[in-house]
Amino acid sequence: MVVFGGWANAARSRYIAYEQTRPHAVKRTTPYAYWSNSSQYKAYRYKNLATDPGRPPQDPARFPGADKFGPGANNRHVTELGRMLSGRGAGAHYGSGPGPRWSEADRRATQAFQQAQGWTGADADGIPGTTTWDYLVNGKGKSVRPPSDGGRPGHEDDGRAAFPGAGHFRPGQVNGHVLRLGRQLVRRGFGRHYAIGPGTSWGEADRRNVAEFQRAQGWSGADADGYPGEHTWRLLFG
Numbered sequence: 722m723v724v725f726g727g728w729a730n731a732a733r734s735r736y737i738a739y740e741q742t743r744p745h746a747v748k749r750t751t752p753y754a755y756w757s758n759s760s761q762y763k764a765y766r767y768k769n770l771a772t773d774p775g776r777p778p779q780d781p782a783r784f785p786g787a788d789k790f791g792p793g794a795n796n797r798h799v800t801e802l803g804r805m806l807s808g809r810g811a812g813a814h815y816g817s818g819p820g821p822r823w824s825e826a827d828r829r830a831t832q833a834f835q836q837a838q839g840w841t842g843a844d845a846d847g848i849p850g851t852t853t854w855d856y857l858v859n860g861k862g863k864s865v866r867p868p869s870d871g872g873r874p875g876h877e878d879d880g881r882a883a884f885p886g887a888g889h890f891r892p893g894q895v896n897g898h899v900l901r902l903g904r905q906l907v908r909r910g911f912g913r914h915y916a917i918g919p920g921t922s923w924g925e926a927d928r929r930n931v932a933e934f935q936r937a938q939g940w941s942g943a944d945a946d947g948y949p950g951e952h953t954w955r956l957l958f959g
Contacts, residue, residue, distance in 0.1 A: 723751070725764070729804070730858050742925060747892035749924070750804050756926045757916050784854040790831075791848055794823035802849060803895075804922075805857040806830040810837075810865035812921030813897035830865075837863045884954040890931075891948070894923040902949060905957055906930045911937070 726737035729750045738751040754762040789798040803819020803826075806812070811830035819827070832847035838856065849857075856862040889898040903919020906912050906927075912919070914929040928947035935945035935953060949957070 723755070729801075730860070735808075740925075742892060742928075745892070749893070749922070750808065752916060756924060757914050757929075759916075784849075784851045787848065787850060790827070791823060795821050797821055799823050799827060802854075802857070803827055803830065806834055806865075807895045807922050808920065809834055809857065810921070812895040813900070815895045818893050818895045833865045837865045884949075884951040887948065887950055890923055890927070892923060895921050897921060899923045899927060902954075902957075903927055903930070906934060909934065909957060 722740075724739040726739055726748065729735040729737055734753055735750050736753055737748060739746065739748050740751075753759070754764070785798045788794075789796055790802065800819050800821045803815065806827075807815065807819060807830075811833045814826045814830040814833065816826065828847035831849050831853065832845055834857070835845035835847070835853060885898045888894070889896050890902065900919055900921045903912070903915065907915070907919060911930045911934045913933075914926040916926065919927070930947075931949050931953065932945050932947035934957060935947070938956060
């Protein structure tokens with residue numbers, strides 16, 4: 722079961738979900754109705770719910786204003802921006818995932834997205850404006866091209882990098898290691914739980930695919946919980 726926390730985009734194809742999943746409850750942007758097997762999910766709404774008359778509904782497509790971003794900003798719009806940027810390929814700029822306090826990671830991620838559109842100068846200064854926000858909310862333009870994983874231009878992952886640490890593969894984590902793991906799972910034939918392909922944000926689809934790979938090794942219980950450790954990493958990339 723997940724709790725619906727509001728739409729994440731104007732097209733109503735993604736929403737904020739609150740979900741109890743190992744190792745703790747998480748809040749994350751989720752494709753509607755879910756990552757996989759969407760047709761099997763049915764939405765329920767408590768009959769006595771009412772809209773708060775003192776709080777008008779928020780339009781996610783409406784730009785919240787330039788004053789909500791930049792040095793010193795600390796609000797939910799910064800978090801929302803970071804999540805959208807992560808979904809468009811700029812998640813590698815975040816070391817520990819997007820948050821409400823504006824940081825250099827937010828500026829670099831925004832600038833990377835702007836540059837992916839071919840914008841330069843003041844149009845790619847790393848501070849979102851109405852056009853940047855419109856492109857992100859409505860899925861317009863080009864996504865950020867992920868950096869090469871293998872360290873050699875033009876080559877795919879060769880599997881020789883050391884295990885980056887278990888902390889990179891937990892709910893709420895957004896980083897390039899998650900993308901690298903997902904790509905290798907797909908190459909090894911364990912990507913069936915990805916609805917739209919692997920990305921930089923750790924999700925339930927990643928965990929399920931890892932668990933399938935672990936079970937394929939004959940493991941069970943805690944050894945096949947879907948969270949990669951050094952042994953899983955070595956076998957997957959070996």
